[in-house]
Amino acid sequence: MSESSSDSSCPDRWVFYCDRPEWKDVTPLAQEEGPSPVAAIAYSAKFRDVYGYMRAVIKNKEISERALELTTDALELNPANYTVWQYRRLLLKELNKDLHDEFDYINQMIEDSAKNYQVWHHRMVLVEWLNDPSMELDFLKEALSADPKNYHAWKHRQWVIKTFNLFGSEMEFTESLIEDDLRNNSAWNQRYFVALHTGILSDPDRTRKEIDFAMKAILKATLNESSWNYLRGLLIHMDKGLLEEDVVDFCEKLYASGNRSRHLLAMLVDIALEDEDTKNDERALQLCEELAKRYDHIREKYWNYIAVSVKKKISSTSTTNHKSTENETSRGCEQIEDTVNL
Structure with a gap:
């Protein structure tokens, strides 16, 4: 997108805020970097323009549709800017916007910037405000399909299932991911998270089933640290710990086989x-x-x-x-x- 001012013959070209008639009443605020900055950042003209107006709007505490549109431009340039996200949420509430429409926006932002903490935090706040997690598990399944080890997606998933008690099919979900990739440490971690929060680890019989699950996975890839760590995590909750007979026997047989x-x-x-x-x-x-x-x-x-x-x-x-x-x-x-x- 060009940074030069547009004319009517090219409607898709970027128009600087300083050239927009509807913003003539606002004086942009330049970033204060001191008289002799040691390492001044070479911001683009477009970035300086947008954030100059963004700082002015925040200072003036302006609540308006144009301010909301400004946050969209600002976040496109820097989706990790916490202050802009926070101001956007203020505008959404004060303007009584339909939060369901905001999900369309945040879906695209997450797709474009999936490893950005701020976009996931914004989504969490929206779910909290609506008290509605109905879209989350499907959305997260798709996000994790694109990147099975995305820390932010997993963190959001744990928050959702714990906050809204959506543990129902989570063990099956982790099992499917582990079948796809035995070395998916995030899936193993999620499985332990679910076992810990659903009482599995308080029940010796159910824990032994998980121990069997871990040992079967180990036999498929004995160099896979994830399954060994999961096994160790389970044994913490058993009375005999590492000395659980089935586990000792399993290890001895594996060693005797030359592994x-x-x-x-x-x-x-x-x-x-x-x-x-x-x-x-x-x-x-x-x-x-x-x-x-x-x-x-x-x-x-x-x-x-x-x-x-x-x-x-x-x-x-x-x-x-x-x-x-x-x-x-x-x-x-x-x-x-x-x-x-x-």
Whole structure:
């Protein structure tokens, strides 16, 4: 779009606000940058024009249709400007605008600027004002189809389903996304969010079903960190934690099959540290070394640190066993001495 003033022969050409007769009563306000700005931004003439009038309108607290149209132009130039969005919402209320029409506008803004926090916040406010989430899940399904890992879309979806209790088919929705992409960490996170807020994690039987779901997903891609993290999150809510028999058995069988996923090895190390039984401590120490040197070299210092914890456990167990042996020997000697005295 040209930044020069238009004439009647070219109606689509941009017309500067300073050249519009209906704005002659407004004096634009230039941005105050001080007498000697260190790094002045090279705004375009169109940007300076629009925002000069935008600042004037806000200062004058003007409530009008033309002010609303001005916010549209301002947000087209900078859709992340919080102040303009806030003023637009003020105008929508004061002018008693039909908020359903505003959804057409915000739909287009989100399509054009889907990673912009302000456009999603504006949509949230509209839903709140109308107290009507009926369009949201379908809209979000489409948005997430375009970008399954859009943080803002997921955040909005969580707000909608929690605020309006729309959890009904959310587990099925996340399952479909996970089937499409096992590595969609956002879908795994959403599944945990739903499980946490619907009582699934308070019910051991339902949690075990989720554990089975996670383990089946792990078998499809053992290097996928998302499914391992989901499994760990579930185990926090089980009485035995990482020592849940089915999970320990699952990990041992996977290891015995020759799998050396760094996530599996990390799980085995943590299981050994949590288990009072010492039978796997030496293996855990070896796994720490393998993770540090081969399978997870980027976190070498971390695994060296964990190895120290394993060594302390081994040392502590050894000391305890030694004291136990000494006590048993002492008791045996006392019994022999008592027999002799008799």
